Amino acid sequence: MRSWSPESWLEKTIKQMPHYADQQSLDSVNHQLSQHPPLVTVNEIVQLKKQLVQAATGKRFLLQGGDCAESFSECTTQNIENKLKILLQMSLILVHGLRKPVIRVGRLAGQYAKPRSADEETIDGVTLPCYRGDLINGLEFNEASRIPDPERMLRGYAHSSMTLNYLRALVHSGFADLHHPENWDLNFVEHSPKRDEYLSVVNDIQNSIEFFDTIAGLATDALQRVDFFASHEALNLHYEQALTRKAKDGNWYCMSTHLPWVGMRTAFKDSAHIEYLAGIHNPVAMKVGPELSAEELIELIEKLNPNNELGRLTLIHRFGVDKIEKGLPEIIRIVQKAQKNVLWICDPMHGNTRKTESGIKTREFADILGELQHAFKIHADNGSILGGAHFELTGENVTECTGGARGLTDSDLHQRYKSLVDPRLNYEQALELAMQIVKRV
Ligand code: PEP
Ligand code: CO
Numbered sequence: 001m002r003s004w005s006p007e008s009w010l011e012k013t014i015k016q017m018p019h020y021a022d023q024q025s026l027d028s029v030n031h032q033l034s035q036h037p038p039l040v041t042v043n044e045i046v047q048l049k050k051q052l053v054q055a056a057t058g059k060r061f062l063l064q065g066g067d068c069a070e071s072f073s074e075c076t077t078q079n080i081e082n083k084l085k086i087l088l089q090m091s092l093i094l095v096h097g098l099r100k101p102v103i104r105v106g107r108l109a110g111q112y113a114k115p116r117s118a119d120e121e122t123i124d125g126v127t128l129p130c131y132r133g134d135l136i137n138g139l140e141f142n143e144a145s146r147i148p149d150p151e152r153m154l155r156g157y158a159h160s161s162m163t164l165n166y167l168r169a170l171v172h173s174g175f176a177d178l179h180h181p182e183n184w185d186l187n188f189v190e191h192s193p194k195r196d197e198y199l200s201v202v203n204d205i206q207n208s209i210e211f212f213d214t215i216a217g218l219a220t221d222a223l224q225r226v227d228f229f230a231s232h233e234a235l236n237l238h239y240e241q242a243l244t245r246k247a248k249d250g251n252w253y254c255m256s257t258h259l260p261w262v263g264m265r266t267a268f269k270d271s272a273h274i275e276y277l278a279g280i281h282n283p284v285a286m287k288v289g290p291e292l293s294a295e296e297l298i299e300l301i302e303k304l305n306p307n308n309e310l311g312r313l314t315l316i317h318r319f320g321v322d323k324i325e326k327g328l329p330e331i332i333r334i335v336q337k338a339q340k341n342v343l344w345i346c347d348p349m350h351g352n353t354r355k356t357e358s359g360i361k362t363r364e365f366a367d368i369l370g371e372l373q374h375a376f377k378i379h380a381d382n383g384s385i386l387g388g389a390h391f392e393l394t395g396e397n398v399t400e401c402t403g404g405a406r407g408l409t410d411s412d413l414h415q416r417y418k419s420l421v422d423p424r425l426n427y428e429q430a431l432e433l434a435m436q437i438v439k440r441v
Helices: 023-035 042-056 077-098 151-171 187-191 195-216 219-224 237-242 272-279 294-304 324-337 365-381 427-440
Strands: 061-066 102-107 120-123 126-129 229-233 244-246 252-254 259-262 284-288 313-317 343-346 386-392
Touching (some): 023 151, 061 077, 061 343, 077 427, 102 386, 284 294, 294 324, 324 365
Parallel strands (some): 102 229, 343 386
Antiparallel strands (some): 120 126
16 A cells, blocks of 8 residues: 555545645644644544444444534634533433433534535625635635635634633533533423423433432532543645644544544545545544445445444435435445444434525424434344434524424524524524434434
């Protein structure tokens, strides 16, 4: 095999990457980033990999979620706290209902670069390059803001580091204490025909916690602190390369996050992004959509996981509720036939995006839930394991996805639509989804 290095991706087919006109500025930023401390540790990465092995064999469940695109301006106390809160609450419902530990992985502290379907957008006759995430260029619709700026990588690093710093502090200082489900905002339950069922889930969780405390005596401490990991799409390879370090074990690690993934638009043969992920020692994930051929899928799996190591590779399938019944059994069979060890998780968001009549991007709660339910059933019917789920969600009360207990409709979406790219489940919809998942499996 040709030798791998953190920059060998430069020799491959590069898609979805910014072109930086100012080489001097790029070099200076790369140098500065390469001198900065890593954002995560090898020990944390190794711990996560061990937990992913268990998810692949059905002993744990991976909950991965967060914004489609984080933004620098939304790196606030409130947003970070609320995102952690919703992920913890969802995980508690899943632990309780699935009767297995949950691995919590945020889509955060680095989810600042976005692949786009089109290179340009036109507004009122003016055509400019698309917004590609705060790590690359600015959202503001003017020429200067849309030029890719390497300096943004330093800001991306700083914001990721602020986010991780606060998350770590929260997780280790009692914020994650699972003793008080009564503090959950459950107002939406009043709007649901499933009110009694939901309240009994929360009561049951509370009773279980009390029971656990009573028998163990010292359980308090264990319930106060939880593991929490970070992930993002490894899209801007200049940024990832500068944060790639050789560890004492002799292996290269991506130190900007625990679990980097490659998106659907950059997962193809000879891709620069696949080349980068192939050489790092982190667990990695790959999005798998309906367009990927069987032959290409196996080739990419072999490239990313040549030793067929369990826990190394997570496949995130994202078909859409209309396509999953046809597409998923096929790829499960291909992977089984080739005897490839993978962790399967379902992203029920990206195949279910639609536009309203007035042109707003949205997703319907019932489609998201529907795809997940199909995924659980299809894996079970095919002797496979669905080991996790991947969501775009926020702890805020936004109106971006339709449906859920409050029955949001297309005409409600304008009220609090804040997402910069894809529509997210709001706090209530995310909690409701977790309750629905455990009811149906
Ligand atoms: C995403 O996760 O925001 C995304 C762009 O997904 P995909 O690569 O599956 O389209
Ligand atoms: Co998205």
